[in-house]
Amino acid sequence: MDAQSAPAGRVKPVGRGAKVCAAVLAATLDELAEVGYANLTVEAVAQRAGVHKTTVYRRWKDRETLVVDALTEHVAADLPIPDTGDVASDLRELARLLVTHLTVTHLGVAATMFSDAGRLPEIADVRRRFFADRFRRAAPLVTRAVERGQLPEGTDPALLLKSLIAPIYLRLLVTCEPLDDATADHAAAITLAAARAGVFRAHDAHGQSETH
Amino acid sequence: MDAQSAPAGRVKPVGRGAKVCAAVLAATLDELAEVGYANLTVEAVAQRAGVHKTTVYRRWKDRETLVVDALTEHVAADLPIPDTGDVASDLRELARLLVTHLTVTHLGVAATMFSDAGRLPEIADVRRRFFADRFRRAAPLVTRAVERGQLPEGTDPALLLKSLIAPIYLRLLVTCEPLDDATADHAAAITLAAARAGVFRAHDAHGQSETH
DNA sequence: CGTCCATCGCAACTCCTTGTTGCGTTAGAG
DNA sequence: CTCTAACGCAACAAGGAGTTGCGATGGACG
Numbered sequence: 064m065d066a067q068s069a070p071a072g073r074v075k076p077v078g079r080g081a082k083v084c085a086a087v088l089a090a091t092l093d094e095l096a097e098v099g100y101a102n103l104t105v106e107a108v109a110q111r112a113g114v115h116k117t118t119v120y121r122r123w124k125d126r127e128t129l130v131v132d133a134l135t136e137h138v139a140a141d142l143p144i145p146d147t148g149d150v151a152s153d154l155r156e157l158a159r160l161l162v163t164h165l166t167v168t169h170l171g172v173a174a175t176m177f178s179d180a181g182r183l184p185e186i187a188d189v190r191r192r193f194f195a196d197r198f199r200r201a202a203p204l205v206t207r208a209v210e211r212g213q214l215p216e217g218t219d220p221a222l223l224l225k226s227l228i229a230p231i232y233l234r235l236l237v238t239c240e241p242l243d244d245a246t247a248d249h250a251a252a253i254t255l256a257a258a259r260a261g262v263f264r265a266h267d268a269h270g271q272s273e274t275h
Numbered sequence: 276m277d278a279q280s281a282p283a284g285r286v287k288p289v290g291r292g293a294k295v296c297a298a299v300l301a302a303t304l305d306e307l308a309e310v311g312y313a314n315l316t317v318e319a320v321a322q323r324a325g326v327h328k329t330t331v332y333r334r335w336k337d338r339e340t341l342v343v344d345a346l347t348e349h350v351a352a353d354l355p356i357p358d359t360g361d362v363a364s365d366l367r368e369l370a371r372l373l374v375t376h377l378t379v380t381h382l383g384v385a386a387t388m389f390s391d392a393g394r395l396p397e398i399a400d401v402r403r404r405f406f407a408d409r410f411r412r413a414a415p416l417v418t419r420a421v422e423r424g425q426l427p428e429g430t431d432p433a434l435l436l437k438s439l440i441a442p443i444y445l446r447l448l449v450t451c452e453p454l455d456d457a458t459a460d461h462a463a464a465i466t467l468a469a470a471r472a473g474v475f476r477a478h479d480a481h482g483q484s485e486t487h
Numbered sequence: 488c489g490t491c492c493a494t495c496g497c498a499a500c501t502c503c504t505t506g507t508t509g510c511g512t513t514a515g516a517g
Numbered sequence: 518c519t520c521t522a523a524c525g526c527a528a529c530a531a532g533g534a535g536t537t538g539c540g541a542t543g544g545a546c547g
Contacts, residue, residue, distance in 0.1 A: 079494060079543065101313035101391035104533060115496050120535060177448050179313035179391040187451075194450065225450070226465055229441035232449050236389050238406065238437070239399075249474070253438055256472035257465040291514060291523060316504065327525050332506060 080122075086112040087119055091133035096171030100130060100180040131185040134176055138193055140164065144201050150208035151255055157201060158227055158247035165235060166242050177236055198224055215261045222263040227254040292334075298324040299331055303345035308383030312342060312392040343397040346388055350405055352376065356413050362420035363467055369413060370439055370459035377447060378454050389448055410436055427473045434475040439466040 090112035094103050105126055109116045123129040142164055145156035165173045180186050202220035209218050230250040234240040257263065302324035306315050317338055321328045335341040354376055357368035377385045392398050414432035421430050442462040446452040469475065 083495080099391045099394050101394075105535085106533070116534095117497080117536085118495055121494080125535075177389075178393075179311045181390075182311050182313075190449075222461075225445060226442060228449075229445040230438060232445055233437060233441040236448050237402075237440075237444050249434075252474045253465065253469040256469040256474050260468035260472075262461070262464045262468050295524080317506085318504075328505095329507085329526080330524055333523080337506070 083112070083114055083118065084122060087114060087122070087129070088133045088136060091129055092137060092168060092172050095130065095133070095175045095180075096169035099171070100175055100178055103130070105129070127183055127185075130180055131183060131189075134172075134180065134186060135189050137168070137172060138176070138189060141200075142197070144204055146204065146207070150204075150211070150213040150258075151251070153204050153208070154227060154251040154255055155248055157204065158231065158251045159244055161228060161231060162242045162244065162247045165231070170235070170242070174235055177232075214258050215264060217264040218258055218261075219263050219265040222265075223254060223258050226257060226263065227251065295324070295326055295330060296334060299326060299334070299341070300345045300348060303341055304349060304380060304384050307342070307345070307387045307392075308381035311383070312387055312390055315342070317341070339395055339397075342392055343395060343401075346384075346392065346398060347401050349380070349384060350388070350401060353412075354409070356416055358416065358419070360423075362416075362423070362425040362470075363463070365416050365420070366439060366463040366467055367460055369416065370443065370463045371456055373440060373443060374454045374456065374459045377443070382447070382454070386447055389444075426470050427476055429476040430470055430473075431475050431477040434477075435466060435470050438469060438475065439463065 087108065090108045091103075093111060094108050098107075103126070105119055106116050108129070109119050112119075119129065123132065142160050145153045145160070147153055147156065176186060176190060181190065198221050201224055205214065205218060205220035205223055208214045209216060227250055230253065231242065231246060234242055234246055240246075299320065302320045303315075305323060306320050310319075315338070317331055318328050320341070321331050324331075331341065335344065354372050357365045357372070359365055359368065388398060388402060393402065410433050413436055417426065417430060417432035417435055420426040421428060439462055442465060443454065443458060446454055446458055452458075
């Protein structure tokens with residue numbers, strides 16, 4: 064199907080549609096941030112986008128599809144993985160990038176991914192793929208540090224990375240405290256200290272490597 | 276008002292009401308765990324409780340009040356704070372108690388507190404008071420460890436405790452992995468290693484005490 | 488500059504859930 | 518057994534989810 068890019072005589076006058084589509088998706092994110100998924104109404108989204116309700120339903124099958132599209136588009140940003148040569152700097156930078164990514168738009172949007180909208184199978188998939196991709200791409204950061212001798216042999220990248228993001232998501236979802244660079248630096252410090260102590264060395268079960 | 280306990284001639288035949296009330300609250304928690312706050316309908320709750328819809332509305336003003344009551348009752352369990360004489364055992368036990376508390380009923384109920392229902396001011400208050408109370412009561416666990424010389428001087432109890440619960444809530448809310456004792460032990464190991472490295476020493480800002 | 492057609496606005500509709508009201512019925516304390 | 522608070526039931530208004538048909542509009546192309 065090359066009818067998309069080739070200017071072969073009148074296929075799709077998508078001049079209007081693109082702008083409307085973008086406006087509706089942006090309005091959806093704004094509404095999600097303000098009232099949350101449970102209280103999100105299609106009419107409010109349409110009104111905020113300067114568009115009629117039926118226009119929304121013409122392009123999206125139902126409310127869920129709309130929310131899925133809006134959130135999917137929002138997380139479709141592939142963050143870079145730092146590589147400074149020092150594991151402490153790498154972790155600190157990685158955490159700061161995550162904090163920035165979570166706070167670029169309204170903070171409420173990111174939290175929505177983990178609220179009731181997360182019960183939608185599509186959103187759960189988006190989340191799964193997001194973390195799988197990030198962990199896969201950030202793993203070399205850890206293995207490089209092990210090769211440099213900065214971290215113990217057998218350090219499990221996934222365990223370490225989960226420890227790095229845990230304090231950040233705790234503030235976002237549980238304690239509802241603001242996210243800033245200090246948050247990221249603190250998370251990096253915790254994880255680095257634990258990693259140097261060998262807490263993240265791979266083992267059969269996932270848990271205690273500590274000699275109690 | 277002693278009319279409550281004294282059997283002074285016909286004041287309140289609350290025989291039926293109590294049972295109905297408990298049944299409705301239990302049904303609400305079950306529904307929350309199954310379909311979530313966003314999809315919770317009063318009729319489904321009433322039907323599950325074997326009660327008519329109007330009966331629910333007679334006792335609770337609206338859906339929000341019902342959910343608030345059900346969740347408030349559910350978290351009204353004051354967990355004990357361990358004191359074994361060893362900080363490693365204390366933290367491990369504290370984490371295990373939290374994991375148990377989060378998984379006693381359906382796992383979904385605890386997560387509901389942090390979903391869209393958390394936008395209700397009353398639920399936010401319940402959460403705030405829950406953590407404030409827990410941190411206040413668990414703080415001596417940390418200060419005792421400092422006095423024993425098991426942790427560095429100036430270790431901030433709140434920072435340490437947040438680090439302890441962060442990996443647990445990450446699994447509950449973000450990665451949706453099951454919670455077990457291994458999860459708790461791992462969280463305790465991370466926090467203990469970081470604490471011994473002095474990451475949680477109090478400072479002006481909240482964050483970097485690490486000499487990078 | 489004018490045509491043409493996809494897209495949008497609009498009104499009216501059905502269905503479902505919230506929340507309310509009035510009346511008849513039942514459970515249970517005395 | 519009696520009496521009353523609490524419950525079941527049917528019917529109701531209000532509001533949001535989706536749907537449909539028709540008329541208006543705006544942008545791509547000739």
